[in-house]
Amino acid sequence: MFSDVVHALFTVPAMLSLLAGTVVGMFIGALPGIGPAVGIGLLLPLTYFLPPADALLFYVSLYQAAEYGGSITAIAVSTPGAPNSAAMILDGYAMNRAGKPGKAFAYSLWATIFASYAGILGLFLLAQPIAGWALALGPAEFAALGVFALTTVGTLSTAAPVPGLLSAALGVLLSTLGTDLITNTHRYTFGQSSLLDGVPLVPVLVGMFALPEVVRLLSDPSRVAAPNAPGSGRVWLTPREFLAVWVPTVMGTTIGFFLGLLPGISGSVPPWISYNVAKSTSRRPERFGTGIPEGIVAPEATNAAVMHSTLIPAFTLGIPGTPTSAVILGAMLIAGLQPGPLLFTQHALIVYELFAGLAISTAALWVLGLCSTSLWARASALPRPMLATCIFVLCVTGSFASRSNVFDVWLALGFGALGYAMHVLRFSVPSFVLGLILGSMIETHLRQALIISSGSFGVFVTSPIALAFLAAACLSIAYSIWQGARLRSLAPAPP
């Protein structure tokens, strides 16, 4: 089998597919509002012209590179290329503004490369056994996992858990907006047809994270980026820096790999969970959000690992964990390959060629990242009005491009104002966004669990896994209250 895979992979068409996928993916990922799912969807007709293996190599390498590409604009101009790169803004953009753009990109690239190779290894070794385990989790366990993830946001907001949890609750409330697909009830739509499908994520994300930065850049003359240090555009890490982030990188990779196996956990949720775990286990949690390496590598490694592990349920069970893996499954069906357990027996060569191709694509991504991201680092040296203009143009373009709807631009502008107000009033924007992302997942699984149990909430107590998640959620709230009280007691008394 090994020699067959090598023979199939090291051909000119396969190599060109991998390289083209990597280059196009990085470009698409960096464009706000496009993202890998839309990018692959746009290029799906290639399936009709290329041999199945080459077309799929192109798509999976595009997917991998786009996941990294989304972080480039998040770090460079505070505009996430895709929703799952939003967590990168907190410390990546902060490190960039602190005059160390090259380091910010280097930490992001290093975490991506490490997590990608670990994820590929996981694909080879664990694909079939783990997919069976993931199937054992039911709606009650998923709902409890969502509640646990939501409660951990209490520690995302600096010293006070109440604003963080309140922001999260408002985010969940916003997630309920739109048509309830089970009963066809219109909730909080105010007669607006554009809101029937709920609140689109792209305008909310660019509005909440990027547009407040436009306001701050233009309204605060003192908000000048620190001058880039000599050689700061160089995307490289010293061995010491490399070793210092070893633990959060491995932790982020592990979290991402296992969360990516769970169908229904959106690709944008795991990086936030990883960020929060890295923060709560750090010896300097108060410095998260100020541009520290752990805040970059943990969510980035998770982002990359999710991409690989989400292919496991997609290939072995035919269950896509993310929209992009759903599009790839569509491409497989167009190419005449039926995803599922039989894929590994009937088309084993193609499957393992894809896995091995990802290893080569990762190497290409590394080289491309080293060469191209230093160009992005120069974006931080732009004057404030020019940088604000670039961010604004990318924001409104990305918001409009995601659904070709002017209403989405209005949403982004409205959420921009809300994000700025939340920033000024010291609410937690990440908690709000996480509530929005997790809300629909929690609701779907909560209601499924209640339907199965004939309306009894006891299902969350009788399942040991669900109970463990809920207990962890309670502990998380208690810990954040205790931590808040401790920090308040340590703060100097006002004169």
Place this chain on the structure above:
Amino acid sequence: MAAAAWWQAQSFGPGSGLLPRLASGTAGALALAGLLQRSPGSIEPIPLARPGAVLLAFVLYGLAMPRLGFLFSTTLLALGFTLGFGGRKAWRWALAGVAFVVLVYIAFGTIFYVNFPAGIAR
């Protein structure tokens, strides 16, 4: 807001209204807790003139975009940001800003077939 959302959720029925009621109830309780925790003088005065001007520009842009079109309205806003806040070399950055708008417009329009509002260009 939480109270209004909770009141509205009563009309959604038991299944559809479950999470809206839970979320709005939790938000209301947390808002009350936050109000009780707030100490006098904990809110600092916020300068509003410049942020207000930028937010007003957002509103004007949102109103103008469907009528003037994406390209024209975004170019105007880019000129406003760069000339209004650009300092001594404002014209140089204004030109760069306009070039960036045109580049993004062409890239999204030709590569991704995004059909931007044409507005007066129609």
